[in-house]
Amino acid sequence: MQLEDLTFNDSEWLRGSGPESDIVISSRIRLARNLADFPFISRATDQDRIEIERALKGAVLGLSDAKELIYVDVAQLPGLDRQFLVERQLISREHAESRGARSVAIDCGEKFSVMINEEDHLRMQVMQSGLDLRSAWERINAIDNHVEQKVTYAYHDRLGYLTACPTNVGTGMRVSVMLHLPALVITRQIEKVFRSLQKISLAVRGLYGEGSQAMGDFYQISNQITLGRSEEELIKQVGDIVPVIIEYERQARNFLIKESQENLHDRVSRAYGILRNAQTISSEETMHLLSSVRMGVNLGLISDLQIPLVNSLFIHTQPAHLQKIRGVELSSADRNIERARYLRRHLSPDENAENHSGNN
Amino acid sequence: MKCQHCDKPATFHITELTSGKPQELHLCEDHAREYLTQSNAEPASATSMASVLAHQMAQQMAVGQTAEELAQLDQTACPVCGITFYDFRSQGRLGCPYDYIAFQSQLEPLILNVHGELEHVGKTPSRSGKGTEERTQLIRLRREMAEAVRAEEYERAKELRDKIRNIEAGGS
Numbered sequence: 001m002q003l004e005d006l007t008f009n010d011s012e013w014l015r016g017s018g019p020e021s022d023i024v025i026s027s028r029i030r031l032a033r034n035l036a037d038f039p040f041i042s043r044a045t046d047q048d049r050i051e052i053e054r055a056l057k058g059a060v061l062g063l064s065d066a067k068e069l070i071y072v073d074v075a076q077l078p079g080l081d082r083q084f085l086v087e088r089q090l091i092s093r094e095h096a097e098s099r100g101a102r103s104v105a106i107d108c109g110e111k112f113s114v115m116i117n118e119e120d121h122l123r124m125q126v127m128q129s130g131l132d133l134r135s136a137w138e139r140i141n142a143i144d145n146h147v148e149q150k151v152t153y154a155y156h157d158r159l160g161y162l163t164a165c166p167t168n169v170g171t172g173m174r175v176s177v178m179l180h181l182p183a184l185v186i187t188r189q190i191e192k193v194f195r196s197l198q199k200i201s202l203a204v205r206g207l208y209g210e211g212s213q214a215m216g217d218f219y220q221i222s223n224q225i226t227l228g229r230s231e232e233e234l235i236k237q238v239g240d241i242v243p244v245i246i247e248y249e250r251q252a253r254n255f256l257i258k259e260s261q262e263n264l265h266d267r268v269s270r271a272y273g274i275l276r277n278a279q280t281i282s283s284e285e286t287m288h289l290l291s292s293v294r295m296g297v298n299l300g301l302i303s304d305l306q307i308p309l310v311n312s313l314f315i316h317t318q319p320a321h322l323q324k325i326r327g328v329e330l331s332s333a334d335r336n337i338e339r340a341r342y343l344r345r346h347l348s349p350d351e352n353a354e355n356h357s358g359n360n
Numbered sequence: 361m362k363c364q365h366c367d368k369p370a371t372f373h374i375t376e377l378t379s380g381k382p383q384e385l386h387l388c389e390d391h392a393r394e395y396l397t398q399s400n401a402e403p404a405s406a407t408s409m410a411s412v413l414a415h416q417m418a419q420q421m422a423v424g425q426t427a428e429e430l431a432q433l434d435q436t437a438c439p440v441c442g443i444t445f446y447d448f449r450s451q452g453r454l455g456c457p458y459d460y461i462a463f464q465s466q467l468e469p470l471i472l473n474v475h476g477e478l479e480h481v482g483k484t485p486s487r488s489g490k491g492t493e494e495r496t497q498l499i500r501l502r503r504e505m506a507e508a509v510r511a512e513e514y515e516r517a518k519e520l521r522d523k524i525r526n527i528e529a530g531g532s
Contacts, residue, residue, distance in 0.1 A: 036457060036495040037528075039441045043455035119453070141483070148485050152495050154457035159471075160480025162457040166471050169460070170480045201476075228477020 003072055003081060005108070007324050011088050011127075012111045013178070014315055016307040018130020022298040023246050025178040025218065025311070029136045029235075030125035031144055032163045032172035034154040040164040041117060049101040049117050056116045059150035060105045063143060070106045075099075080329065083320035089127070091115055112143065120164050120172075122147070131242060133175060133235045141231075160227060170227030175238045178207070179245060182217040182295045183252035190219075193248060201225050202241060216287035216314060221245070253299060268296030272305075276348045280336040286317045286343065309346065317342060363388035438462040440500040457496050498527055 013026035034040060038052050061071065074082060074095060082096040090113040091104050102117035115123040124147075126140040154162040160170040168174070184190040194204050207218040221242065223234045256264045271292035274281075294310045296302040315321055317339050323330050326338055363370045368388035434446035443455035445463050454460070460467060472478055501524045508517035 034457060036492045037498040039456040039499050040454055040459075042451060042453040043441045043443060144483075145486070148487065152487070152492060153485050154496065155485050155492050156457070156460055156480075158479055159460055160482065160484075162460055164453045166454070166460075166467060167474055169471065170475065170477075171482050225475045225477075227471065227475035227480055230482035232482075 003070060006070075006088065006106075006110070007084075007321070009108075009110065010308065010312055011315065012109055012129055013089065013127045014308070014311040015129040016311045018128060018132050020242075020246055021130040021307070023180055023249050024131040024242065025129075025180055027128045027131055027133045027136050028125055028176045028178070028220075029133065029140050030123060030174045030176075031140055031161075032120040032168045032174075033122040033124070033144070033147070033161060034120050034163065035122075036152045036154045038121065041119060041121065042164065044100075044117075046100055052121050053101045053103055053116050055151055056122055056147075057103065057105075059147045060114050060116070062150060063146055068108045070108060072104050072106065074102045074104055080320055080323055084324050087315060087318040087320050092118060092123075094119060095123075112139065114143070120168070131177060131239075133177070133239050137231065137235055167224075168226050171229070171231055171234065173226055173231055173234055174222050175234050176205075176220045176222035177238060177242050178218055178220045179242070179249070180217055180291070180294060181219055181245070181249050182291050183256055184249050185217050186256060187252045189248065189252060193245060197221060197241070200237075200241070202238065215284065216291040218291075253295070257299065264299075265296075265301050268292050268299075268301045272296065272302055272347070275343050278340040278343065280333075281340045281343065282336055283317060283319060283339065286339060287314065290314055290317075305347070313343065313346060361386050363391055365391045433466055436463065436466070440496060440503075442503065456499050458493075458499070494527055498524060501527070 013028070018024070018027075035052060035055065038044060038048050041049075044052065057071065061069065063069065072085070074085075074091065077085075082091070085091045085104065086093055086096045088110065090106050090110065092115065095102060095104070095115050095118045098118075100117065102115070104116070105114045107113075110127065112124065112126040114125075124140060124143055126136045126143070128136045156162055161172040163169050163172050181190060181193075184193060197204055201224040203222050203224045205220045205222070207215045207220070221238060223238055225234070229237070271289040275286070275289050275293060290310060290313055293302060293305070294307070297305050297307055297310060316325060319332075319335055322335055322338050322342065325342070330338055361370045362368070364386055366388060368390070370386035370388055434449065435444055437444045438455060438459050439462060440458035441456035443459065445466055448454055448459065448463065454463075468478060501520050505517050505520040505524065508514070508520060
């Protein structure tokens with residue numbers, strides 16, 4: 001399997017299945033690890049990076065289901081393909097934009113990816129659709145055990161797994177759950193939710209992690225603390241708070257329906273109307289409108305659409321995806337036209353009839 | 361001494377090092393809190409966690425220390441990878457695993473501030489502990505060997521190479 005084959009794949013995290021998948025998009029756990037006998041990345045020479053990559057590539061390709069792995073040399077990858085992997089959340093922006101030997105191994109179901117030479121030597125992550133941290137932990141723990149058979153991790157008896165940034169030391173674990181919270185945004189309660197999360201040391205980030213805007217009302221909630229609590233405790237901390245936020249979002253949706261059903265229905269229908277008819281549309285506007293449509297489908301205000309299609313449109317309308325699907329590089333203006341065309345083709349019944357229905 | 365912003369006594373003496381030249385601030389508790397939280401919030405929006413952290417730390421460390429003491433702490437260097445504490449403070453990234461030992465006294469307050477704990481609980485590698493620190497010494501040995509080669513001290517380079525091979529082979 002090759003990178004190209006991913007283009008029309010539906011990422012695991014966009015499958016729209018699993019527990020609470022109307023609000024919870026995905027569950028994700030990542031572990032940061034470093035080799036004991038090399039400097040951290042900021043001090044690694046070109047030669048160090050090559051050797052780290054070689055050692056970890058061997059360990060990662062030894063994974064039991066390695067034949068289903070796609071191993072990508074990120075340093076040699078064209079910019080468009082790197083951006084494509086960022087949009088699919090298979091690599092970080094930092095990994096896409098840095099220099100020197102670096103790579104990523106991706107399983108073909110896109111349930112896990114392993115970045116080599118990112119901020120740490122090894123960044124492994126497992127993704128599950130819906131709220132399912134338990135499976136994610138079991139999977140990543142098994143991968144970690146396997147890799148550890150082949151290499152010696154930097155580990156300190158008292159501080160645990162040593163990482164390039166002290167914010168990750170200890171377990172090296174980040175547990176995050178991505179939520180779709182449009183009603184909390186509309187009712188202006190989202191800030192309040194964030195403030196209370198921060199008080200209990202949970203971090204809130206946008207769709208693409210640190211510093212990214214909360215595009216399409218997607219928010220990632222994750223643990224800030226990595227030291228002094230076990231992996232199970234960290235999972236529990238995040239896992240316990242998610243149902244509370246889900247409940248807030250449901251209440252906000254009910255409130256919107258009760259207090260202003262017409263307004264809500266109007267908002268959703270207008271969003272749907274624009275997406276089905278626009279001739280040129282930006283990525284930001286698309287995300288914004290798809291968010292309303294997604295909520296509309298979940299609330300039964302739109303009946304002729306399925307969540308997996310809406311989820312996949314969020315990603316297929318991103319800049320690199322549009323260009324990969326189209327097979328050519330496009331200017332920003334041309335992308336907006338292509339994006340509108342793509343949306344019309346997948347959302348409007350008439351055009352659907354003429355064309356292949358795509359990947360819903 | 362009075363607070364720079366009001367008439368209350370200044371109990372916080374902050375030396376701000378993040379913007380080039382050291383800048384001394386004398387603030388009461390309220391204004392210190394306001395100052396610290398305000399400047400923390402700024403970089404948070406656009407930049408990475410690491411730089412926020414470095415910034416936070418610079419301020420945290422600066423409380424109650426003179427610029428001179430700070431400069432001295434900053435010059436502590438890791439014997440394994442060679443970075444100074446200042447390098448870490450300005451980048452927010454450590455240079456090698458041994459930094460956690462070399463900069464222990466400077467890092468502990470920071471780690472405590474971030475995590476509220478200093479001891480790891482949870483998973484340990486199954487081949488735990490043994491040889492980990494020794495392997496970390498490989499970083500230093502390789503660096504020294506490269507330097508020896510550069511200085512054309514081949515005798516020394518050969519000794520270092522043998523040591524490295526020995527550790528790599530799992531001996532001691």
